[in-house]
Amino acid sequence: xxxxxxxxxxxxRGSNMGALISAAMSPDYPAEIALVLSNRPDAKGLERAAEFxxxxxxVDHTDFSEDREAFERQVDAVLKDHxxxxxxxxxxxxxxxxxxxxxxxxxxxxxxxxxxxxxxGLATHERALEEGVKLHGATVHFVSAEMDDGxxxxxxxxxxxxxxxxxxxxxRVLEVEHKIYPKALALxxxxxxxxxxxxxxxxxxxxxxxxxxxx
Ligand SMILES: Nc1nc2c(c(=O)[nH]1)N[C@@H](CN(C=O)c1ccc(C(=O)N[C@@H](CCC(=O)O)C(=O)O)cc1)CN2
Ligand SMILES: NCC(=O)N[C@@H]1O[C@H](COP(=O)([O-])[O-])[C@@H](O)[C@H]1O
Numbered sequence: 348x349x350x351x352x353x354x355x356x357x358x359x360r361g362s363n364m365g366a367l368i369s370a371a372m373s374p375d376y377p378a379e380i381a382l383v384l385s386n387r388p389d390a391k392g393l394e395r396a397a398e399f400x401x402x403x404x405x406v407d408h409t410d411f412s413e414d415r416e417a418f419e420r421q422v423d424a425v426l427k428d429h430x431x432x433x434x435x436x437x438x439x440x441x442x443x444x445x446x447x448x449x450x451x452x453x454x455x456x457x458x459x460x461x462x463x464x465x466x467x468g469l470a471t472h473e474r475a476l477e478e479g480v481k482l483h484g485a486t487v488h489f490v491s492a493e494m495d496d497g498x499x500x501x502x503x504x505x506x507x508x509x510x511x512x513x514x515x516x517x518x519r520v521l522e523v524e525h526k527i528y529p530k531a532l533a534l535x536x537x538x539x540x541x542x543x544x545x546x547x548x549x550x551x552x553x554x555x556x557x558x559x560x561x562x
Contacts, residue, residue, distance in 0.1 A: 350379040351536040354431040356422075356439040357385045361392020362521065363437035363458055363528050368399050370529035378536035382429045384422065386441055402429065408441055419447040426451075435532055436490065445492045453542045455490040456535060458528050460520050462486060462502055467495035472513040472520065483507050483516060485524040487531035489542055498547040500540050503527040 353371075355364045364383060371380045383396035386408040393403045404425050411418040418441075426434065436457040448455065461471040463486040475483045484504035491497035503523035507516060534540035540547050 350377055351432045352381040352430055353378040353433040353435055353532065353536065354382040354384055354426055354429065355380060355396075355435045355437050357383060357390050357392040357437050358387050358440040359390055359392060359438045361390065361395050361437065363524055364392050365395055366525035366529055367435060367437065367532055368396070368401065370533070376529075376533060376536075378433060378532050382426070382431060384425060386418075386422075386439070392438075404429075415441075415444050416446045419444060423447060423450055433532070433536055435528070437528070442494060443490065443492075448490055448492045451490070453489060454535075456487055456500065456531060457490050457495075457497070458524055458531075459486045459488065459495050460517070460524065462504060463488060463495055463499060472516045475507060476511060476513060476516065481507050483520060485520050485527060487527055489547070498542050500531045500534060500547050501527045 355367055357364050361383070368380050370376050371378055380401055382402050382404060383392065384404045384406065385393055386406060388405045388407055393405070396403050406418065406421045406425060408418045411421070432454065434451050434455040436455065439457070459471070461467070461475065462482065462484045465480070466474050472483070482504050484502060486502045487500045488495070489497040489500065503526060505519045505523055531540070
């Protein structure tokens with residue numbers, strides 16, 4: 348079966364991008380990383396991608412002032428130029444309008460550093476510590492128009508320790524992010540995680556869609 352051409356969208360260092368690139372180095376992996384695109388010209392992940400010989404592109408959101416849809420139309424044009432089939436957001440820090448979300452419905456995924464539906468939005472680790480939760484983690488979900496609300500594909504959980512700082516907790520969560528994101532992309536690229544209504548149905552091998560995956 349041909350490997351699904353996948354673009355990774357980043358805004359920063361790209362460690363999750365690195366995990367996806369590493370997974371896709373296996374010829375049996377159902378996705379090919381065909382493009383890394385950033386909204387920030389200075390994103391460190393662009394350098395990392397280039398080191399792997401992966402084509403990169405920048406669509407700088409500040410070039411479009413506040414016209415979010417104009418920014419997204421340019422992103423969409425670049426994705427189509429590269430014949431992309433799946434989009435994986437990996438630390439991509441722009442809220443998308445229904446334009447791009449609908450253009451890539453059921454073909455755009457995101458990794459969020461919390462166990463959704465808990466802690467949507469930003470500063471998830473700080474909020475988890477403030478609320479005193481004992482279980483935290485990460486979620487890979489399909490992107491919907493509403494922020495961090497799309498159907499869940501896979502989650503990974505980690506314990507919150509008594510003297511955790513936000514950085515310590517973030518580092519523990521990041522480890523599980525790097526494990527579940529490649530699994531989630533493989534499920535989507537392999538046609539094993541499909542959105543039916545508001546749910547994801549899956550015939551996943553090592554992790555069914557929606558299952559809690561412990562590190
Ligand atoms: N329509 C959707 N867009 C995005 C989703 C989504 O589920 N639906 N996921 C996010 C990723 N994300 C959390 O996982 C997230 C990213 C960015 C923001 C945010 O407030 N961005 C600000 C700018 C912040 C900055 O530039 O540093 C903004 O866009 O004004 C919240 C959550 C990706 N998009
Ligand atoms: N709301 C989106 C969000 O906060 N995403 C988070 O940004 C980090 C990016 O790190 P990376 O660039 O090293 O993958 C990751 O922890 C990801 O979950």
